[in-house]
Amino acid sequence: MRNVQLVLGLVLLCFAGAAPAEMYKWVDENGITHYGDRIPPKYAKQQREVLNKEGDTVKVLEHEKTAAELAEDARQAELQRQEEEQARRDLTLLDMYGSEEDLIKTRDEQLEHLDGNIRISEIALQNSEKDYKSRKEREAQLIQQGKPVPENVQRQLRELEASIESSRTALAKRQQERQALAARFERDIVRWRQLRGIAAPAAPDSAADQGANAGVGE
Numbered sequence: 001m002r003n004v005q006l007v008l009g010l011v012l013l014c015f016a017g018a019a020p021a022e023m024y025k026w027v028d029e030n031g032i033t034h035y036g037d038r039i040p041p042k043y044a045k046q047q048r049e050v051l052n053k054e055g056d057t058v059k060v061l062e063h064e065k066t067a068a069e070l071a072e073d074a075r076q077a078e079l080q081r082q083e084e085e086q087a088r089r090d091l092t093l094l095d096m097y098g099s100e101e102d103l104i105k106t107r108d109e110q111l112e113h114l115d116g117n118i119r120i121s122e123i124a125l126q127n128s129e130k131d132y133k134s135r136k137e138r139e140a141q142l143i144q145q146g147k148p149v150p151e152n153v154q155r156q157l158r159e160l161e162a163s164i165e166s167s168r169t170a171l172a173k174r175q176q177e178r179q180a181l182a183a184r185f186e187r188d189i190v191r192w193r194q195l196r197g198i199a200a201p202a203a204p205d206s207a208a209d210q211g212a213n214a215g216v217g218e
Contacts, residue, residue: 022058025049093192103192107185114178121174125167132160 024039026048039048045064049057097103135157142149193200 022053023051023055025051025057090191090195093188094195097192100189100192100198103185103189107182107189110181110185111178114174114181118171118174118178121167121171125164125171128160128164128167132157132164135160 023035023037025033025035026039026043026046027033028043034043035051048061050059050061052058097106135153139149139153139157142153190200192198
């Protein structure tokens with residue numbers, strides 16, 4: 001340590017006339033510490049220190065990270081983001097629902113609303129398909145009779161085809177939304193129990209259930 005201080009003192013003395021605003025300190029591949037007003041390019045990407053005129057470290061410049069280190073940093077950042085997001089969701093869950101019954105009631109209301117939209121979409125799709133089928137039959141009759149198919153009929157068929165395809169896509173999307181909503185509420189229910197320290201209801205005994213079912217049927 002004494003030798004290092006002596007070297008640093010000599011270096012600072014040499015630069016005293018020029019009075020550099022700052023100096024650098026780095027270690028080479030042999031473990032030898034170096035000082036200077038500029039860092040050789042081969043050491044510019046490794047960790048180094050910035051020193052003031054008194055020789056005190058004022059900043060540490062980290063080494064340039066490898067691809068693996070950058071990937072690990074990104075992974076850790078994502079884990080932290082997920083933990084923070086989970087903490088926010090937990091707080092919201094506890095604030096919004098005072099009981100499991102509240103959660104189930106909200107779930108059922110939202111599912112019922114989605115089910116209504118799905119049913120409306122199904123009816124609209126069925127009507128469009130029925131209309132399309134009727135017009136296609138009319139088109140086939142005209143062709144069979146050797147008559148030209150009016151342009152407006154062809155246009156209506158194209159519009160119906162596009163409408164049916166769009167309705168099917170919208171219906172599939174709503175059905176997926178329902179599945180996602182049901183799954184999210186199931187996760188929320190399980191998480192709410194965990195946060196409240198409530199054990200999940202015990203699974204029904206299969207033998208007992210069979211006996212009960214048999215009794216009902218008699």
